[in-house]
Amino acid sequence: MEARAYLKYARIAPRKVQIVLDLIRNKPVDQAMAILKHTPKAACEPLEKLLKSAIANAENNHNMDKNNLYVAECFVAPGPVLKRMRPRAQGRAFRVLKRTSHITIALKERD
Template sequence: MKTAARLKTVRMSVRKVRLVADMVRGMNALEAVTRLQFLRRDAAEPIAKLIQSAVANAEHNHKAEPEKLWISSISADNAGFLKRFRPRAMGRAAEIHKHMAHINLELTDEPKTAKK
């Protein structure tokens, strides 16, 4: 059984989100949420909420037990950027890009085996 959840246009750089995503990949879903609560990174909060949402989806749609759910895949993809302008010298303006990310998560009811 697979359950998916998606979080779109998170106002955070993909590079920063991937650091946290790599940490929780392959973990038990409830253990991952517990670890993310104590992680001092901005990306930890939206990823923890996404995992909780995916667990709720699995409970509601497939009658799955939350203790037996594992993160089989999690990825962060580029979602474009917002253009903002910053004043510069001699009356000029420089463009600033505020990056965004899409986060995709998939849960399964069987732990991922380690590759040799």
Template sequence: MEVRAVARNIPVSPRKVRLILERLPGLTVDQALALLRYAPSPHARTVSKVVLSAAANAENNFNLNVDELVIKRAVADDGRRLKRYKARSRGRVSPIIKRSSHITIVLDRREG
């Protein structure tokens, strides 16, 4: 049974979060939290909150044992973009795009 947790509109570029998320599939919840705790990225804390939320969803909503769960899928999709403009010389402007991301963690039972 798949259990998921989603964090929406996190103010970080999806490209930066994907660098963290690509290491997670196949790990247990405890292994993923240990890896995220010592990851050099400041956004690893946000990802660990989503992993903990997915584990809590599995335990409370489906009565699953957290020790038997593995991360099946970890995805960062594009969220809303805030468009701002910065004044430049000669009366021109340059666009500034502030990106956000939707982080999805899917847990499943361990095979075997």
């Protein structure tokens, strides 16, 4: 049995999120929450909110014990890319790619 939480269309690049997800993978939820709270990365704020959501899903929907939960699976997939133009010298324009992410966290109970 596992509890999942998804965050779709997060306005942060997937490679920035992947760095933080590697820190919390296979950690107990209380330790993962502490890591997210004290890591100075932009991805920590939405990931902390997503982890809280996954914990709530586990407790309320699957009757799991919060003390035995750990981050079994967490990954990020690229979402759609917003393409914008940036004005440059002599009437030119450069393309700016604003990347989005789809983030998934799955929690399981330790035996």
